Amino acid sequence: MTLLYSFAPIADENARILILGSMPGQASLDAGQYYAHKRNLFWPVMAELLQFDPSAGYEERTAALRAAGIALWDVLQSCKREGSLDANIEHATLTVNNFAEFFRQHRQIRHVFFNGEKAASCFHRYVAKADYPADLICQRLPSTSPANASQSLAFKLQAWQRIMDVK
Incomplete structure (x- = not known):
């Protein structure tokens, strides 16, 4: 099994909010873009919240995040994983x-929103408290992954609205 590597963060000096995933899925790794799987709801949700065209090019979508003071990254820098499911991450291999x-x-940045349970649990388990501000507010949101299809787009939009409440 090959060691997989995440992407650099999308962030600038105006970032006030950080959204963290766990590790890009295979479609994202292949495309070299965050949330590239066509059924992942991340970009449609963000487009609705920030009022941009979800079919815009990747550079336009990431620019909309930066303009809104939102940074995007993953908890994991690298890991071994069969397929794209977080459940398949080999914990002994993660960094x-x-x-x-x-x-x-x-x-x-004073607010971190986790895109799903795996991002939240990895952050709280593997990132030392000394590595982030003591007053950081962390909240888990429902995963936008297609593997979390049991929750509707409407449900996810309502939950992800919390980002706009702190913006």
Whole structure:
């Protein structure tokens, strides 16, 4: 099994909110883009919340996040995993991203939203409390992954509205 690597964060100096996934799925890794699977609801949800065209190009969509003060990254820097499911991540192989350095460079971030349970549990388990601000507010949101199809788009939109409440 090959070691998989995540992407660099999408963030600028104006970021106030960080959205964290666990590790990109295979479609995203193949495309070199966050949330590239055609059935992942991340971009449709963000498009609705931030009022941009969900069919816009990747650069336009990521620019809309940055303009809204939202950064995007993954908890894991690397891991081995069969397929795309978080449940298949081999825990002995995972490495987390350098959050101490990230938060040093993005001092305005005070809210972290996790895209699903795996991102939240990995962050809380593997990222040292000394590596992020003591007053950081963390909230788990329902996963936008197609593997979480039991929850409707409407349900996810309502839950993800919390991002706009702190923006």
